[in-house]
Amino acid sequence: MTRRRDTARVRWRPGTAVAVVVGWLAATPLLGQTSYTLDDILAAPFATDLVASPSDAAFAWIRYDRGARNIWVAEGPEFVGRRITSWSDDDGQDLGQLRFTPDGRNVVFVRGGGPNRAGEIPNPDSEPEPAERALWVASLDGTSRRLAEGTAPVVSPTGERVAFLQRGQVHVASLTGDPAVEPLFLIRGSAGALSWSPSADRLAFVSNRGDHAFVGVFDVATREVRYLDPSLDRDGSPVWSPDGRELAFIRTPNEGSRLPFSPVRSALPWSIRVVDVESGAAREIWRAAPGRGSAFHGVSGPQLGWLASDHLVFPWERDGWTRLYAVAVTGGEAVSLSPGDGEVEHVTISSDRSGVVFSSNSGDIDRRHVWRTAPGQSAERLTSGTGIEWGPAVAADGRTVAFLASDATTPAHAQVLSGGTRRAMVTGFMPAQFPHAELVEPEQVVFTSEDGLRIHGQLFLPPGPSVERRPAAIFFHGGSRRQMLLGWHYLRYYHNTYALNQYLASRGYVVLSVNYRSGTGYGLEFREAIDYGARGASEYRDVVAAGAYLASRDDVDASRIGLWGGSYGGYLTALGLARNSDMFAAGVDIHGVHDWNVVIRNFVPSYQPEAREAFARLAYRSSPMAWIDGWTSPVLLIHGDDDRNVPFSESVDLIEALRTRGVEVEQLVFPDEVHGFLLHRNWLAAFEAASRFMDERLMGPTAAGDAP
Numbered sequence: 001m002t003r004r005r006d007t008a009r010v011r012w013r014p015g016t017a018v019a020v021v022v023g024w025l026a027a028t029p030l031l032g033q034t035s036y037t038l039d040d041i042l043a044a045p046f047a048t049d050l051v052a053s054p055s056d057a058a059f060a061w062i063r064y065d066r067g068a069r070n071i072w073v074a075e076g077p078e079f080v081g082r083r084i085t086s087w088s089d090d091d092g093q094d095l096g097q098l099r100f101t102p103d104g105r106n107v108v109f110v111r112g113g114g115p116n117r118a119g120e121i122p123n124p125d126s127e128p129e130p131a132e133r134a135l136w137v138a139s140l141d142g143t144s145r146r147l148a149e150g151t152a153p154v155v156s157p158t159g160e161r162v163a164f165l166q167r168g169q170v171h172v173a174s175l176t177g178d179p180a181v182e183p184l185f186l187i188r189g190s191a192g193a194l195s196w197s198p199s200a201d202r203l204a205f206v207s208n209r210g211d212h213a214f215v216g217v218f219d220v221a222t223r224e225v226r227y228l229d230p231s232l233d234r235d236g237s238p239v240w241s242p243d244g245r246e247l248a249f250i251r252t253p254n255e256g257s258r259l260p261f262s263p264v265r266s267a268l269p270w271s272i273r274v275v276d277v278e279s280g281a282a283r284e285i286w287r288a289a290p291g292r293g294s295a296f297h298g299v300s301g302p303q304l305g306w307l308a309s310d311h312l313v314f315p316w317e318r319d320g321w322t323r324l325y326a327v328a329v330t331g332g333e334a335v336s337l338s339p340g341d342g343e344v345e346h347v348t349i350s351s352d353r354s355g356v357v358f359s360s361n362s363g364d365i366d367r368r369h370v371w372r373t374a375p376g377q378s379a380e381r382l383t384s385g386t387g388i389e390w391g392p393a394v395a396a397d398g399r400t401v402a403f404l405a406s407d408a409t410t411p412a413h414a415q416v417l418s419g420g421t422r423r424a425m426v427t428g429f430m431p432a433q434f435p436h437a438e439l440v441e442p443e444q445v446v447f448t449s450e451d452g453l454r455i456h457g458q459l460f461l462p463p464g465p466s467v468e469r470r471p472a473a474i475f476f477h478g479g480s481r482r483q484m485l486l487g488w489h490y491l492r493y494y495h496n497t498y499a500l501n502q503y504l505a506s507r508g509y510v511v512l513s514v515n516y517r518s519g520t521g522y523g524l525e526f527r528e529a530i531d532y533g534a535r536g537a538s539e540y541r542d543v544v545a546a547g548a549y550l551a552s553r554d555d556v557d558a559s560r561i562g563l564w565g566g567s568y569g570g571y572l573t574a575l576g577l578a579r580n581s582d583m584f585a586a587g588v589d590i591h592g593v594h595d596w597n598v599v600i601r602n603f604v605p606s607y608q609p610e611a612r613e614a615f616a617r618l619a620y621r622s623s624p625m626a627w628i629d630g631w632t633s634p635v636l637l638i639h640g641d642d643d644r645n646v647p648f649s650e651s652v653d654l655i656e657a658l659r660t661r662g663v664e665v666e667q668l669v670f671p672d673e674v675h676g677f678l679l680h681r682n683w684l685a686a687f688e689a690a691s692r693f694m695d696e697r698l699m700g701p702t703a704a705g706d707a708p
Helices: 492-506 540-551 568-579 596-603 609-621 624-630 649-660 680-699
Strands: 008-012 020-024 046-052 058-065 068-075 095-100 106-111 134-139 144-149 151-155 161-166 169-174 181-185 190-196 202-208 213-219 224-227 234-240 246-252 271-276 282-287 311-316 323-328 344-349 356-360 369-373 388-394 401-406 413-418 421-424 443-448 454-460 470-476 510-515 556-566 586-590 635-640 665-670
Touching: 046 095, 046 388, 046 401, 046 413, 046 492, 058 095, 058 413, 068 095, 068 106, 068 413, 095 151, 106 151, 134 161, 144 161, 144 169, 151 190, 161 190, 169 190, 190 234, 202 234, 213 246, 282 323, 311 344, 323 344, 344 388, 356 388, 369 388, 369 401, 443 540, 454 492, 454 540, 470 492, 470 540, 470 568, 470 680, 492 510, 492 556, 492 680, 510 540, 540 556, 540 568, 556 568, 556 680, 568 586, 568 624, 568 635, 586 680, 596 609, 596 649, 609 624, 624 649, 635 649, 635 680, 649 665, 665 680
Parallel strands: 213 234, 470 510, 470 556, 556 586, 586 635, 635 665
Antiparallel strands: 008 020, 008 665, 046 058, 058 068, 095 106, 106 134, 134 144, 151 161, 161 169, 169 181, 190 202, 202 213, 213 224, 234 246, 246 271, 271 282, 311 323, 344 356, 356 369, 388 401, 401 413, 413 421, 443 454, 454 510
């Protein structure tokens, strides 16, 4: 297979008519204090998407190894992990949406990424054959086969077939006989949220129709589609009762289209409804109170769970924190199932429907731990300590729990808690080159923004004694609905950025990762920050506060503070350089937002700035482009030209504006690459370019060596 390396590092020198190519990026050690390379630290595998078998003591997950993605399984009672697929290339083809068959002997999954607006499937490796997004099935004996083009698989409780989506319509394929694919039924709108009834005689779904959505049921025997309790609102998250006679769902009132990046602290209250599937009779069993929590805010995992005790479990922000609540199917008051102040995040319902397992930062605000609860029981914390645990799955026995785990020096891997013993399901999973012993423990720091808001961050200090004032780097996450933690992150994008923060610290930088306002983890008001983003960039106060905090430290040279970040973090990096080049000496802007009026169209195609003149002026004023005349510090721009989140034109327009103003700018472009880089080698190239750029601007000639 021929590999193409279309990544050149280019420097623009002010006053010249052409850009000068200064060399291809090489995976070589950089000069400085570190004894390991970026290739070494990025060699760590990354585990994700853990699921449990509904019938056996078995778990499956995806492991990412330097770009190769494969499915691993572990079966009880030993729970020793093994690989059951055999992809070996860094080809950019994602895996996801794992579903066990009812007998626990096969795993259905999706390979490939979603299409862009032109209908193109991501193909950053530039393979000659067209990329696709398709369903596959892998047997625990190690064989796998392609089923059909499609996504969102749900295996029927009988195990005979799988329903899935193909271009917004529901299709079905056999898992036991003829693999022919056929449409199950056709509807208006786009289907989603597929769910088989317990006896497999009906399939529930959601029909999304723009400004409203219906919950529908397809009857397998009669081949009829019926919409249950249709309304002018948005209905979703359908869940079957254990006996299959009723269906519960969430109803969210319509309030018109909101522009993205607008704080939503309250809304017309959402509700939970239950429908008798046979008769169609519907009733409201619960409604959110006005004020806090009246706007629905979901979690990772099912938004609604129907327990064997005939309680419905759901997330609610009634007191400003995302907690789990339970309400009886007959109605009544909702009772909190969650512990003290903190956010519930990754939720799973046990296969026997006896209870709920979830992750939360309650009691450890900058980490995650796994908890178990049920109506009438106190929440039990299953994990603790200085590690991070998330994404739990419960075995069919209702007792054995697996989860993903990391800590400050060990990246994400699968663990199991069985019989009171907790252990990794794969031993010796770290490559020999990974610098486990050389990584530093980030410290929790809290500093105050200019308006008094307390901001959390993670501080990475270089190893060894501090003998001089050092350069510093401030990292801003994307999202902005994210929270960086005191260890390796549970999202692959931030798994990678954590690695670069560690690497910069090993190079001699004081590194500060900032959890600025409008991120998650600190409650509703912090997340739904007033005037954030396009409505005023209020989080810029936290950017300045982070710079002031570092400048006040005895171990930091205030004249050598740099910024870096991707996506929303690229936006804050660019805003910092545009508004305060006097404070920030250089920056690395990875696919950042530079003009909100352009980016909003990516989320609201109908957005017309001239029709929203007052907002458009505010959105522009909140953008780096509005402050471009004050930008003097050098910057490295990194972007893939198949970005589906932030238009590539954002970087094209910015570099033109910087060039005309004589600002020193370098660029690194990845043809055919998407927003969260799919190719491991592109992450490595991006981070080597970022580290070298920072060294040249902030370290001085001794540390940067003879780099051009």
